[in-house]
Structure formats: structure tokens, C-alpha cells
Amino acid sequence: MQKKVNDFSITVGTKNGSGSSTANTTILRAIFKMGIPVSGKNLFPSNIQGLPTWYTIRVNKDGFIARQESSDIVIAINPDSFAKDLASVSAGGAFFYADDIKLDIHRTDIAVYPLPIKSLVRADTSIPSDFRDLVGNMIYVGALAEMIGIDLEKIYAALSFHFKGKQKPIDMNFNMVKAGADYAKNNLEKKDPFYLEPMDATKDLIMTDGNTAAAIGSIFGGMQFAAWYPITPASSLAEAVIDYLPMLRKREDGKKTYAVVQAEDELAALGMAIGAGWAGLRAMTSSSGPGISLMTEFAGLAYYAEVPVVVWDIQRIGPSTGLPTRTSQADLTFVYHIGHGDTNSVILLPGTLDECFEFGWKSFDIAERLQTPVFVLSDLDIGMNQWMSKPFQYPDVPMDRGKVLWEKDLEEIKGNWGRYLDKDGDGIPYRTIPGNKHPASAYFTRGTGHDEYARYTEDSAAYMRNMERLKKKFETAKQFMPKPVLRETKGAQLGIIAFGSTENAILEAQHLLEKENGIKSDFLRLRAIPFTEETTKFIERHDQIMVVEQNRDGQLHKILLMEYPQHAMKFKSVAYHDGLPAAAKWVREGILEKYSANSKKKVEVKKKAKVVKPNSKLRKEAAKKKKSTAKKKK
Amino acid sequence: MAIETTLPMAGAPSNLNRVGLAKNDYRGNPTTLCQGCGHNSISNQIITALYEMDIVPEDVLKFSGIGCSSKSPTYFLNRTFGFNSLHGRMPSIATGALFALPNMRGIAVSGDGDTASIGMGQFKHIMRRNVNLVYIIENNGVYGLTKGQFSATAEKGLQLKKQGENPYMPVDICMEALISNASFVARSFAGNPKQVKELLKAALSHKGIAILDIISPCVTFNDQATAYHSYAWGKEHEQPLHEISYIPPRNEIMLEREMEAGEIREVALHDGSHVILKNLEHGYDPTNKEEALRISNEAAQNNWLLTGLIYVNPEKPTLTETYNLLDTVPLNRLTEADLRPDKAMLEKVNSLMF
Numbered sequence A: 001m002q003k004k005v006n007d008f009s010i011t012v013g014t015k016n017g018s019g020s021s022t023a024n025t026t027i028l029r030a031i032f033k034m035g036i037p038v039s040g041k042n043l044f045p046s047n048i049q050g051l052p053t054w055y056t057i058r059v060n061k062d063g064f065i066a067r068q069e070s071s072d073i074v075i076a077i078n079p080d081s082f083a084k085d086l087a088s089v090s091a092g093g094a095f096f097y098a099d100d101i102k103l104d105i106h107r108t109d110i111a112v113y114p115l116p117i118k119s120l121v122r123a124d125t126s127i128p129s130d131f132r133d134l135v136g137n138m139i140y141v142g143a144l145a146e147m148i149g150i151d152l153e154k155i156y157a158a159l160s161f162h163f164k165g166k167q168k169p170i171d172m173n174f175n176m177v178k179a180g181a182d183y184a185k186n187n188l189e190k191k192d193p194f195y196l197e198p199m200d201a202t203k204d205l206i207m208t209d210g211n212t213a214a215a216i217g218s219i220f221g222g223m224q225f226a227a228w229y230p231i232t233p234a235s236s237l238a239e240a241v242i243d244y245l246p247m248l249r250k251r252e253d254g255k256k257t258y259a260v261v262q263a264e265d266e267l268a269a270l271g272m273a274i275g276a277g278w279a280g281l282r283a284m285t286s287s288s289g290p291g292i293s294l295m296t297e298f299a300g301l302a303y304y305a306e307v308p309v310v311v312w313d314i315q316r317i318g319p320s321t322g323l324p325t326r327t328s329q330a331d332l333t334f335v336y337h338i339g340h341g342d343t344n345s346v347i348l349l350p351g352t353l354d355e356c357f358e359f360g361w362k363s364f365d366i367a368e369r370l371q372t373p374v375f376v377l378s379d380l381d382i383g384m385n386q387w388m389s390k391p392f393q394y395p396d397v398p399m400d401r402g403k404v405l406w407e408k409d410l411e412e413i414k415g416n417w418g419r420y421l422d423k424d425g426d427g428i429p430y431r432t433i434p435g436n437k438h439p440a441s442a443y444f445t446r447g448t449g450h451d452e453y454a455r456y457t458e459d460s461a462a463y464m465r466n467m468e469r470l471k472k473k474f475e476t477a478k479q480f481m482p483k484p485v486l487r488e489t490k491g492a493q494l495g496i497i498a499f500g501s502t503e504n505a506i507l508e509a510q511h512l513l514e515k516e517n518g519i520k521s522d523f524l525r526l527r528a529i530p531f532t533e534e535t536t537k538f539i540e541r542h543d544q545i546m547v548v549e550q551n552r553d554g555q556l557h558k559i560l561l562m563e564y565p566q567h568a569m570k571f572k573s574v575a576y577h578d579g580l581p582a583a584a585k586w587v588r589e590g591i592l593e594k595y596s597a598n599s600k601k602k603v604e605v606k607k608k609a610k611v612v613k614p615n616s617k618l619r620k621e622a623a624k625k626k627k628s629t630a631k632k633k634k
Numbered sequence B: 001m002a003i004e005t006t007l008p009m010a011g012a013p014s015n016l017n018r019v020g021l022a023k024n025d026y027r028g029n030p031t032t033l034c035q036g037c038g039h040n041s042i043s044n045q046i047i048t049a050l051y052e053m054d055i056v057p058e059d060v061l062k063f064s065g066i067g068c069s070s071k072s073p074t075y076f077l078n079r080t081f082g083f084n085s086l087h088g089r090m091p092s093i094a095t096g097a098l099f100a101l102p103n104m105r106g107i108a109v110s111g112d113g114d115t116a117s118i119g120m121g122q123f124k125h126i127m128r129r130n131v132n133l134v135y136i137i138e139n140n141g142v143y144g145l146t147k148g149q150f151s152a153t154a155e156k157g158l159q160l161k162k163q164g165e166n167p168y169m170p171v172d173i174c175m176e177a178l179i180s181n182a183s184f185v186a187r188s189f190a191g192n193p194k195q196v197k198e199l200l201k202a203a204l205s206h207k208g209i210a211i212l213d214i215i216s217p218c219v220t221f222n223d224q225a226t227a228y229h230s231y232a233w234g235k236e237h238e239q240p241l242h243e244i245s246y247i248p249p250r251n252e253i254m255l256e257r258e259m260e261a262g263e264i265r266e267v268a269l270h271d272g273s274h275v276i277l278k279n280l281e282h283g284y285d286p287t288n289k290e291e292a293l294r295i296s297n298e299a300a301q302n303n304w305l306l307t308g309l310i311y312v313n314p315e316k317p318t319l320t321e322t323y324n325l326l327d328t329v330p331l332n333r334l335t336e337a338d339l340r341p342d343k344a345m346l347e348k349v350n351s352l353m354f
Helices: A020-033 A077-086 A116-123 A128-146 A150-162 A167-187 A212-221 A235-248 A266-278 A290-294 A297-307 A334-338 A351-368 A380-385 A407-412 A458-480 A502-517 A533-541 A555-563 A565-570 A584-594 A602-633 B039-050 B068-076 B088-101 B112-117 B120-129 B173-179 B194-206 B229-239 B289-302 B343-352
Strands: A007-015 A040-045 A052-060 A071-076 A089-099 A111-115 A208-209 A227-228 A259-262 A283-287 A307-316 A346-348 A373-379 A387-391 A485-487 A494-499 A523-528 A546-548 A571-575 B060-064 B083-084 B106-113 B133-139 B182-191 B210-213 B236-241 B244-247 B252-255 B264-268 B276-277 B303-311
Touching: A007 A077, A007 A128, A020 A040, A020 A052, A020 A128, A020 A208, A040 A307, A040 A387, A040 B039, A052 A077, A052 A283, A071 A077, A071 A128, A071 A235, A077 A089, A089 A128, A089 A235, A111 A128, A111 A167, A111 A346, A111 A555, A116 A128, A116 A167, A116 B173, A128 A150, A128 A167, A128 B060, A150 A167, A167 A502, A208 A212, A208 A380, A212 A235, A212 A307, A212 A373, A212 A380, A227 A235, A227 A266, A227 B088, A235 A259, A235 A283, A235 A380, A235 B343, A266 A283, A266 A290, A266 A297, A266 A307, A266 B088, A283 A290, A290 A297, A290 A307, A297 A373, A334 A346, A334 A373, A334 A555, A346 A351, A351 A373, A351 A380, A351 A387, A351 A458, A373 A380, A373 A502, A380 A502, A407 A565, A407 B106, A494 A502, A494 A555, A502 A523, A502 A546, A502 A584, A523 A533, A546 A555, A546 A565, A546 A584, A555 A565, A555 A571, A565 A571, A571 A584, B039 B068, B039 B133, B039 B194, B039 B210, B060 B068, B060 B088, B068 B083, B068 B106, B068 B133, B083 B088, B088 B133, B112 B120, B112 B133, B112 B173, B120 B133, B120 B173, B133 B194, B173 B210, B173 B289, B173 B303, B182 B194, B194 B210, B194 B303, B229 B236, B229 B244, B289 B303
Parallel strands: A007 A071, A071 A089, A089 A111, A227 A259, A227 A283, A283 A307, A307 A373, A346 A373, A494 A523, A494 A546, A546 A571, B060 B083, B060 B106, B106 B133, B133 B210, B182 B210, B236 B303
Antiparallel strands: A007 A052, A040 A052, A208 A387, A485 A523, B182 B303, B244 B252, B264 B276
């Protein structure tokens, strides 16, 4: 049997609320500490206890760590999903299962490893009976470690980290790991090809989740006020803010320079953040689609009243019940025009953990510079899953507090200013902040009904002047946006535009497209809207551009059509919306389905025609599969 | 607008208060509300109260939601920062803003629709949090700007031109405030400007949320003699708890308890009419929550318009006190040195990650 080293995927099927997430992240972290590129995705239901839940781990020596749709190794602990889990193992794969599940195992094309989890846990009399199920998960960790070669020392390190050095739970869990490993060593015969071998590919990296990165980034941005309302998958962002603030902003006198308020709903959360932003604090809120919907009216008010505030949207599938714990990129068009009337939102689009950190602090600079709400669109995958990341980088520029006039500034200009005057011609006015004691500092903030001096008016001309200035401000915004990330391949003609957490899947799809289909591509990952010059140039120099995203309607595709009507025919939408973290498979198949080989000069068409043949076959297959899955879903 | 204001001149006549400001320094733009609207009278009392209390206009913040009442902050305190926010959402704006300036007092004006209909949720939660805000509800039981619909405080059976008869029991704002643990609950009547002013002064000197429900008749849409929120009804049914006077130097609320139980007193109003006040009980103690609830309930059942300071708890910590905020410098004056942790801290954070 050919050994498969550092290149496979693992799925663990357990019950929600059974404590398996500790076991699964322990596997993930231990592999990471062995220096092997790895990712872990928690595919969980909206439920506290009892429903089936899966955890997928992708190990790949070349760094392709997007979620893989097939599973080489499956660990089945949940009787309810046992049959499905068994069926999901790839041919030639391995199947570990809890041997108290008395169900038929009909497959002969896989290696099967029963694990006597219950009896092994009972054998350790030091474990209190109500802890048995919880630590029992560690049996499969140990057995897997023994069978594929996870270093037990790294498992110990992962447990120490998880239990913050508390010896009792570390020991209790590690003993179970050892029991599982011993059992496997003495009773199981290796019949599968999957092995781990230590590498050196992760030693400069850290591992955490995007919400933690965003929270810490916000604190390094001088965050002073956060208001929020609980919602999956955004709650852990606010909770991380609460967790890290006391350490990071500790003062000798014990006084606080910040406040975090759990509001009564999302309307109040954004309202409080706008109040604080108006009064000069670096203010933020964090939520997800349904909460962002509730914030709509306030977002429009902040746009028109020109109040700086940062709104994190950890996108999920929404509203009400359904798939609230599944990832999505479907808030883009909604947020782009959030609020009633003419609005344009400044949107930041982090795609990695270090960008969650970076946009954490940068979003405040941009919001205060532009005096407008800044939306940061993350998603459940990046927000809640553990990702490898470059360490966080300290902000490379000082804080930008924007155009603010304090007492001495007003003194200098003899109080002669107007809150909404476009003094500098860039559409950004000057503002004063409550608490300013200069008698000319105050103004009364409203929505649309004001003139350049913030006086109430319903005058049409004043309204139109203000609206045109706001439009100019959105133009000015471009120079403050993070530039897109560009990955070019020599000789590529196809362009790909995407944003956010799909990056890994796209990089892998690009690799497969080149290797197996002979299609070379350039990839531009957007990191902000409004679009910048780099994006315009990228669009100009490609005559075929795939817009890849996780939603039904191709929302980024639509925005590109609106913003670049002269290039409309170039854009093709590759949109997919299964609610699971992006996989290279659908990206590749989607691109092949839309790809047109003969879009360039005649000569190239001829040359390419040969390469394209297998292509068209694959495309047909992809189309077929799509049809059949569509049928199944019915 | 601020650029139009002039600073008081040195050596000006004696109509200056102790911070050197004339009453004009407290004024706003001319009102655009209907002639005879109770809200205008309240705006005037806000101007007078602040002037008499020697409060510098830059030391307070104004807030409002949407509605006739919420327009009124334009008509007082031009030298004060203000935020005319969304319908029913003023409390959240005020809550956030006051974190930036923990030592400042907010003055908010809302209406019965803004507070008791669309804004009931935020109204209840701002009381729960004890935000440092004088929260005035200019209560007329009707929507004015949208031309005469019922609000949640309209009494059952009220007839309005286009709406027919109101089938629902009204929301009693003071009762809601009491059960939401507001630390200051008072009611007045716009037709009793002296009491409005004295209660405003008491509210301004209170730390924490001060709910001031002021029955302010709508002269255009809800002023039938029999309606709960009309001048005529208010004048007949007003039941003041006690006279209250405010003593500036010690910021104390003094309660006169000389009125005998059941005493009836006739009071002349500014417009020359009279209102009959009836003292409810001898020695009413506004710090007794149970008693406040009991008399409010009794008043509601008897169709009395109970006015005066119904409840006060001066000991309850304000929201920003609860948060133990820095009190030497306003939070919005802090700079990068105070707000951005240093590089060593980031290294520590990176080392804390797995």
C-alpha cells in the first residue's frame, strides 16, 4: 500500500454538546504544533445538546487547507449519524467507531477500527461518572494519534493550552488519550495508508479564530465603546473584547477607559455605538445578518449625520430558524446600500486572521477619517473556526482621528466653521465633539435636513448640495481603503475576483485548474469597497473574470456590474451557497462550467483547443452532478 | 447655529447669572410648533431652570427622538450639543454619548409616541441602566406631526376625528418608570409652569435617570375638554403631591409638608386661569417605592392626574459609576498614548495564542 503522508482529511461525527470540540481542537492543534499545515472546521447545528455535529480536519503538506468535501478518515461516535458517516468514508479510507454502536458495517473497501470507548473510560476509576462521556472523547484522540502518528507531547501541549495550565483536567484528559493510544497499539492492526510526519511549515505561525483576532485588533485600535447583542456567530467577538480589555488596557488607578454594554437588541447596540462615536469615542458593534437588518435605520442615520462607527458583520445564513450556524457571504449587497435613500457603505473584507486583526484597528481610523459607518464583513468560517495565521502585526501608522476641531482650533479660526462645509474639497467636513467648551462649538445633529452649518432646513438646493458632497466623500474614501491582494501567474488570461474566507479554496482550485485543465489564472482578492484603482486595472487587463462567492445571487458580481458597466460582459458569476466553509471542488467546477476557452485571439484558441478537451468532459460531468444533487435535494 | 451666538460682555447688567450668562445665552431658535402648544411652555421652563441654576450650556447635552416634542430641543440651548435621533431610539444614542462625558448631564425630550409606543423597549432599558439623563416626556396622547393618531398613552374611549374611538387602556408612563426602577419619577402639567420648572431643577440636580412625564396638551389634535391630555381636563384633575422648591447651593430637594391631608388649594396660572390642587396625603414620602406605586394606582383608578415628585432614590449609582470609568479626564479627550496598548503587549498577545 502506498503511504499517504501529510495529505488527507479527517471527519469526526459526534453529538452536539458532548464535549467533542475539545477533543477535535486538540487533534487540530497537535498537528499544527507538528509543523504540518492544517485547518479545522466545525460544522454544527443550531442546538445546545443532542443533534449530530461534525468536525473536519484537512492536513496538507503543500498548504492547501480549504475544507475537503471527501473524508479519508472518519471517526463515528454518534449512533444517529453512524450510517451517514460510514457511507462518507472515501474508498481506501479508515473508519474509527465507538464499539457500543451496534450497527452493521457493510463496507469492505475501507479499514475499520472499533474503539471500546465506554469500557476504557470505566476502567479508569479516578474519573467521576458524570465526566465519563466528556473525557471519553479523548479515547478517539489517542487511538487516532497512535494510528496516524500524532506526537503525544504535542497533544499534551494542546491540552495544557486548552485548560490554561490547570493540572487536574489536563491529567484526566491526557490519561484517556494515553489509554486510547495504548489500546490502538495493542489491538489494532494498521490497514490504512495515512501517516503524519513532522514538518517545519508552521513554526512562525499562531492559531486562533477570527473573532478573537478582530477583538484584539479593535483594542489595539483604541476601542473605547462596544455595544452588542448576542447572536451566533458574532457573540464570541464581543466576548473576546470583554476578555482581553482588562489585560490590554489596565491602568494603575484601576479606572476604565472603555465600556462594553450588552444592549437590549441590535437597534440599541448600534444606537449606543453611534451615540458614543458622535461624542468622540472609538465605538463599535458586532453582529450578524439578522442583527444587521435591525440596525438598518440607524446605519442610514449615521451615514447622513456623518458619525464614525464600526460595525462587524460575522455573516451567516439568516433570518429566524434554519441555518443560523452555517457560513455565508450573502450580506454584501444589503450592507453596501444599507439605510434608506441613497447610501454607499464603506466595507472592509478581511480574508485571513491577521486581516481581522488589522482591520480591527484600521476600521476606526477609516471611520473617523471619513466620518461614516465602516462595515467589516467577516463570516462564520473565519470568525469561529481555528485558523493558522501570521502573528498579529503592530499598527504601522499612528491613529488617525480625522478632522476634529477642539477649543484652540476654533479659537484660531474665530469660531468660523460649519459642520457640513466642504472646506477642503474632498467631501469630508470638520466636526466638533461634545464636551468642547468653545461657545461656537455646538451644533444640533440630524439626518438629512440640514445645511452646511447644521441648521435645520428643508431647502431642496441645500439637500442636493449635501447629497453630492456625500457622493464626493465616497470617492475620497478610495484612497483610504486597503488594497486588494493580487496573485498573478505568468501567462494567465483568466481573472478571478473574490473576497473573504474563500481564499484557500480558490488557491487550491487555481492549482488544480492549471495542473489538470491547463487553465492559468490570476487571482485578485478584494479587501474593501469602494473598489480601488488596482481592481480597475485588473478588470481592464483580463477579458474573462470569474467572480467567486458564497451566496445564491452572485452579489459581488452584481456590484461589479453596477460599478463597471463598461466591462459587464467580462464578469461571470461563480456563486455557491451550501452554508459550509468553501471547498476547492465547487470553485473549480463552477469556473469550468463558466469558462470559455475561445475568448482571446484566434491563434490561442487553436492552441488551447487541445487542452480544452478534457475540460469540456469535466464540465459536462460537473453539470451532470449538479443536476443529480439538485434532484436529491428535492 | 453656534457661529451666531455672542459671548456675554464683561460688566454687563445684573441680569447675568453667576456664570456670567444672560438668559438669551440659553435660548434656541424660534419655535415652529403650533401656537399655544404646551411644549413651548416646557422649552421656556428648561431655559429658565438652567439659567437660574447657573449651568453653562456647554456642560449639558440635548437629545431627542422624532415627533413634535422631539423637535423642541431646537428651541432651547443653542450653545449645547444636541442629537435629534430616530423615532423611539433616543435612549440608546444618549446612553452611548454619555459614556464619553461621564460628568455631563443629558437633557432629553421625547413624546408619548416616541417613548410609550415605538420606543417602549429603549425607554424601559435606559431606566434599568440609570443613565445620567433628565428624560422629559411631553405627553399629549396623540401623534401631532402625522396629524392626529392615537398614541399608547391615549385614554380608553377617546374620540379622535379620523380614528374613531380608542379601545385600549393607556400606558401610564410614571407607573412604567416606577416598576422599571427609575431613580427619579415625577409628573407635571404644562399648564403649571412653576411646578414644571421646580421639577426640572430637581431633575437636573438628580444623579441618574430622571423621568419627567409632563402632560402637554395638543391644541390642534387632542384638546377636547373631556380628553385626559387636554388643558381643561388637566386643570380640573391635577393632583399635586406637594409643593416642591429647589435650593441651589446645596443641591437639595426640599419638600414642604405643611399642606394638610385633603387640603384643596386654588392656584393661579400664568395665563390668568386657576387650577385647583389637592394634596393627597399628609407627609407623602417620595423615597417610599411601595407608597409611590400605591398612590399611582389609586390615582389611575380615580382619574386623578397625580403631579409632583412621585419617587426619588438619590443613592442609586449611575451607569457610568457602575462602569468605574476614568473620572479625571472625559473619555473623549484621551489620546493614542492612553488608548493603544504598546508593542510589548502585542508580543504578549501573540505568545498567548496557540
